[in-house]
Amino acid sequence: MPELPEVEVTRRTLGRGVTGARVLGARVGKPLRWPLGVDPATLQGRRVGDLSRRGKYLWMPLGAGPEDDAPVGGLLWHLGMSGSLRLLAEDPPPPPGPHDHFDLFTSAGVVRLTDPRRFGAVVWSEAPDRDPAARLLARLGHEPLSDGFDGRALRTAMAGRRASIKEVLLSGDAVVGAGNIYASEALFRSGIDPRTPAGELGAVRCRRLAQCLREVLTEAVEMGGTTLRDFRNAHGHSGTFQQVAQVYDRAGEPCPRCEHPIRRIVQGQRATYFCARCQR
DNA sequence: CATTCCGCCTGTAAGC
């Protein structure tokens, strides 16, 4: 499932190829989570700017069109559960398959969103700080890879929260980017019991968690992300982080640190994997 | 305000 590293890998691999290209048109397939919100024909002639990422959202600026008064805007992309973005340079591009639900035709190739479960979205917005993008980005927490993020910022953001640290990490309103895989992995690395109420974590453990979260996300980006089934980067290549995950989806296997069997519990209707001996 | 739950999807696997 695409979490921060997968979106960042997509941003890098897609941005390298598509930035500066001209939009030629778009094809809208089956409905995604939200409607595009604009007539695809109005995108024609716009120039693709630098891709940026906020949490698991990708922002693609589309500069003014051929007419001088055309507003600057962009597309906000989300990969949902099973989405991936490819840049297809072949001419003509391969015909869309049954799970290809959006094509952005550009002078550099086709940006194609493949998303079997259709939890993803592509939404037009006139700016990232105007609706509908603003509404979707408004409640997001700290960027874990930004300079300002540390244990203090994390602790402040979680003050008073009685929900478990695992659920707060997943909620994305204290810190963004961790989904089910990286939340379990970061908690394992930091030795914190996923059931601990988030507000009870002191300065020391918050600092450790912030550091471990950064590390695990950074390593995952360097490994091209995690590919359990669907994820591919813009060139169609899989990630390899799943090979070094220490607890995720490893219930019953020995803990890599202490050999104690890894447990699987359910928190907020989601699976959590942890070592009950190493994590307290 | 904080927290919990629902619903959107479809591929996969377990159960009958």
Add this chain to the structure above:
DNA sequence: TGCTTACAGGCGGAAT
């Protein structure tokens, strides 16, 4: 073998 059911999960929005 074939059908049914359960499950996985990101996350906004409604309900509590």
